[in-house]
Amino acid sequence: MASPQGSRAPLEFGGPLGAAALMLLLPVTMFHLLLVARSGPARLLGPPPYLPGLEELWSPWALLLCLTWLGLQAALYLLPARKVAEGQELKDKSRLRYPINGFQALMLTALLVGLGVSAGLPLSALPEILLPLAFAATLIAFIFSLLLYLKALVAPASALAPGGNSGNLIYDFFLGRELNPRICSFDIKYFCELRPGLIGWVLINLALLMQEAELRGSPSLAMWLVNGFQLLYVGDALWYEEAVLTTMDIIHDGFGFMLAFGDLAWVPFTYSLQAQFLLYHPQPLGWPLASFICLINAVGYYIFRGANSQKNTFRKNPSDPRVADLETISTATGRRLLVSGWWGMVRHPNYLGDLIMALAWSLPCGVFHLLPYFYLLYFTALLVHREDRDERQCLQKYGLAWREYCRRVPYRIVPYVY
Ligand SMILES: NC(=O)C1=CN([C@@H]2O[C@H](COP(=O)(O)OP(=O)(O)OC[C@H]3O[C@@H](n4cnc5c(N)ncnc54)[C@H](OP(=O)(O)O)[C@@H]3O)[C@@H](O)[C@H]2O)C=CC1
Numbered sequence: 144m145a146s147p148q149g150s151r152a153p154l155e156f157g158g159p160l161g162a163a164a165l166m167l168l169l170p171v172t173m174f175h176l177l178l179v180a181r182s183g184p185a186r187l188l189g190p191p192p193y194l195p196g197l198e199e200l201w202s203p204w205a206l207l208l209c210l211t212w213l214g215l216q217a218a219l220y221l222l223p224a225r226k227v228a229e230g231q232e233l234k235d236k237s238r239l240r241y242p243i244n245g246f247q248a249l250m251l252t253a254l255l256v257g258l259g260v261s262a263g264l265p266l267s268a269l270p271e272i273l274l275p276l277a278f279a280a281t282l283i284a285f286i287f288s289l290l291l292y293l294k295a296l297v298a299p300a301s302a303l304a305p306g307g308n309s310g311n312l313i314y315d316f317f318l319g320r321e322l323n324p325r326i327c328s329f330d331i332k333y334f335c336e337l338r339p340g341l342i343g344w345v346l347i348n349l350a351l352l353m354q355e356a357e358l359r360g361s362p363s364l365a366m367w368l369v370n371g372f373q374l375l376y377v378g379d380a381l382w383y384e385e386a387v388l389t390t391m392d393i394i395h396d397g398f399g400f401m402l403a404f405g406d407l408a409w410v411p412f413t414y415s416l417q418a419q420f421l422l423y424h425p426q427p428l429g430w431p432l433a434s435f436i437c438l439i440n441a442v443g444y445y446i447f448r449g450a451n452s453q454k455n456t457f458r459k460n461p462s463d464p465r466v467a468d469l470e471t472i473s474t475a476t477g478r479r480l481l482v483s484g485w486w487g488m489v490r491h492p493n494y495l496g497d498l499i500m501a502l503a504w505s506l507p508c509g510v511f512h513l514l515p516y517f518y519l520l521y522f523t524a525l526l527v528h529r530e531d532r533d534e535r536q537c538l539q540k541y542g543l544a545w546r547e548y549c550r551r552v553p554y555r556i557v558p559y560v561y
């Protein structure tokens with residue numbers, strides 16, 4: 144039996160009260176966004192146009208569709224992989240193995256969807272059922288988290304996450320108790336983080352684009368940009384799938400309601416908000432402005448990819464010629480910290496690139512509505528909070544060396560600003 148461990152870890156997200164509030168607030172926000180995106184005024188801060196009844200939210204067909212989608216992505220995950228990667232070292236000194244076939248799953252999904260659409264699959268009808276789909280995804284995330292909480296009760300202590308084992312039921316349910324819940328070699332957190340939600344997001348975007356084409360004769364330039372930028376982001380995540388193994392979610396966080404809901408419901412249904420907004424509120428966009436927005440996205444992507452690749456290359460092999468010349472600080476753990484290159488500019492250059500891209504995703508929606516900028520606002524809050532969590536973990540891990548890094552690189556995300 145697992146014993147509550149990590150009870151000395153400081154509580155995050157405002158403790159049990161904060162966790163309970165977030166569990167209510169996140170789904171409510173998601174439904175609010177889905178409702179206002181299709182309403183005339185599309186006011187982020189106004190009331191929703193109406194409150195949907197259960198008959199509008201609940202549909203067994205939507206549940207079946209979500210489960211089929213999860214089943215399809217799970218089957219693609221189980222296909223032979225071009226590579227099997229090893230994760231970071233765990234508490235018991237072992238390393239888990241992960242299949243690297245996410246991009247293959249994206250391509251096969253595209254092929255299957257393409258075949259389905261040419262055989263008459265009404266993909267453009269998907270936007271009509273976003274509400275019941277989001278409800279079904281929320282239900283699945285909730286049941287998943289419950290089962291995972293129960294599974295953690297019989298997990299060995301070494302399998303538990305450092306954070307989600309405070310002994311408080313609500314807090315631990317939200318944060319997640321087990322670090323890497325698996326059924327045989329099937330890693331549930333790794334699967335959810337990259338497959339059903341991210342690929343689901345681009346599928347919803349595509350459905351919105353197709354519906355716009357049906358409504359107005361062809362998709363607008365703004366819709367093409369949003370689809371293109373976000374497809375690039377998802378394609379990149381799956382192409383560089385191995386890099387997710389060094390993110391905070393995989394290394395540090397347990398798999399509970401926060402990540403289950405985040406991955407399965409929040410990402411596909413709120414990250415597609417700009418495309419949802421554009422379907423109901425077409426925006427004129429000329430080529431000069433579109434080119435400028437593409438440039439902003441390219442700059443963001445260049446920083447995001449450059450920073451993430453530099454750190455991953457360095458962590459995999461510090462003597463790799465691409466990073467061997469960079470200046471570093473030694474730490475007591477034997478690992479070194481980069482203090483030049485991207486990581487010498489600010490302490491989280493990858494967040495900066497990600498935020499610049501987030502701006503580029505909203506700009507095609509014009510500047511007269513706040514709603515399409517929700518992602519930028521939420522993401523800024525998420526990354527500032529995440530950066531703060533990471534700083535605390537790094538200070539604990541690297542002590543004085545981390546302080547020296549902060550002295551040498553004083554800005555966190557935006558040079559000379561923050
Ligand atoms: N679209 C979305 O919704 C979200 C996107 N993201 C993106 O995910 C990506 C990963 O983010 P995240 O996991 O938060 O954090 P990072 O990829 O930035 O990883 C932080 C870790 O990097 C290592 N590190 C920090 N500084 C240095 C340095 N100077 N030299 C070498 N290693 C260093 C430390 O771990 P160690 O030393 O142990 O290796 C630290 O804990 C980011 O690009 C982020 O923008 C994140 C959240 C949500």
Ligand SMILES: CC(C)CCC[C@@H](C)[C@H]1CC=C2C3=C(CC[C@@]21C)[C@@]1(C)CC[C@H](O)C(C)(C)[C@@H]1CC3
Nearest residue numbers: 169336337379380387390392401402405406409410
């Ligand atoms: C809304 C809640 C309070 C929190 C939910 C957070 C999750 C939605 C995000 C936590 C970290 C994420 C990452 C990505 C997507 C969003 C979540 C799951 C990521 C897969 C997006 C693509 C990137 O290239 C990435 C670096 C692989 C991201 C990893 C972190």
